[in-house]
Amino acid sequence: MLLLEQAGEYVLLMQRALSKPDKWAVFRNQLMNEFTNLGIDSIGIVAIISVFMGAVVSIQTAYNIDSPLIPLTMVGFTARQSVILEFSPTIISLILAGKVGSRIASEIGSMKISQQIDALQVLGVNPANFLIFPKIIASVLINPVLIIFSIFMSLAGGYLIAQLTDLYTPQDYVTGLRYSFSAFTVFYAIIKTVVFAFIISSVSGYHGYKVKGGALQVGQASTNAVVHSSIGIILFNLILTQLLLT
């Protein structure tokens, strides 16, 4: 019952949030700020996680190839496919759900308890649209860029291992990366990322917006935002994979 109630509240809030902005010039400024807050500020963590993720995937793949019939070029091929199809879009989106989701929920929640949202409403501004819409648009546009960046950084991580160890040669790795490449896999990764970005920003915005109480409730909203966004990502990962890859 509570789940249905929350789903209803979420839909009604999105109805108000996804409407025409009161003033486009103000919206543009908000959007630019959100690009920085939600995207540019995440580049560091995305880079670090991606390099290590790519390195580990490559090492594990090399470790599991113990048959002389399987060429070592498979390390690059497997790393590329794993990173593009799953690791970068899903794992990085889960990381962003933690970083960006908690930020959105706590920012909006703090504004709610300090009456800043009431102030917007009294000024005649649609607070849901003013606060949540730019975050959704910014996330949907910037997250695919972050994921493409993550893919490159992950593949670079695998290449780094080739340079630093003798598990496989850089030539084997690069040959594997270029083997049987299908652009559709990147398209699939971007589709997933856009859906995940919408889930992260809208679910976190919803949890922030419905805060009632004080600092404790802001913390709870932040936690719920991360948990529910992560569940949403996992669920839609399955649905989209089933729809697009089978």
Place this chain on the structure above:
Amino acid sequence: MITVTNIEKSFGQKKVLRKISLNFEPGKTNLIIGKSGSGKTVMMKCLVGLLEVDKGSIFYHDRDFSAMNDKERKSIRKEMGMLFQGGALFDSMNVEENIGFPMKMYTTKSPLEIRKRVDFCLERVNLKGVNKLSPSELSGGMIKRVAIARAIVLQPSYLFCDEPNSGLDPQTGNLIDDLILEITHEYNITTIVNTHDMNSVVEIGDKVHYIYNGELWWSGDKNNILTATNTELQDFVFSTELTRRLKT
């Protein structure tokens, strides 16, 4: 002029406002007083549309605010300014951006014109040179003054102040009261102030309305409140040792 007729508001089984009818006159500071939990904040929230009344009507001149939807209310909201208890300044904006925000949203003024108006409003609330400070760098009194500046930047016809003196020392509280009074008379604003500060009542109470348990219990002004014979009002007015001593 704001005319309130028979408004009622309940939360579940609890009736918070019971058939309140009032007129708030322009060019006067209309004070709503009452102890905590009496319903005065709920009433102010109903007046500005943050809560919907269950019954009754709220008219801004001849416009039925209570019957409008959010879009229709926009035109009236542009004529409103509100000072919230904690100031409610936007954390992500500095002082200048906070004050200029309503102009940015509702006017086509250039950044230079907005800046001039912001400077004028800051000067009007006796603050200068704080344009680039963020809300976290301001004292409680400064926050209230910046919030007043933001509330008057669009030259509102209606000014709502929720507990303007709360959390301030008596001297700063007096400054804020004087400022509200001056602005009300200067721009002929219909000002409504929620307070339980008796000092504010005797300083700026052009009209005073006492709410008791969600009902309008007494109406008068700062000159006759101290001599009113209403028992509940007397209990409220002379509830502190200081006021009791002054009475005797």
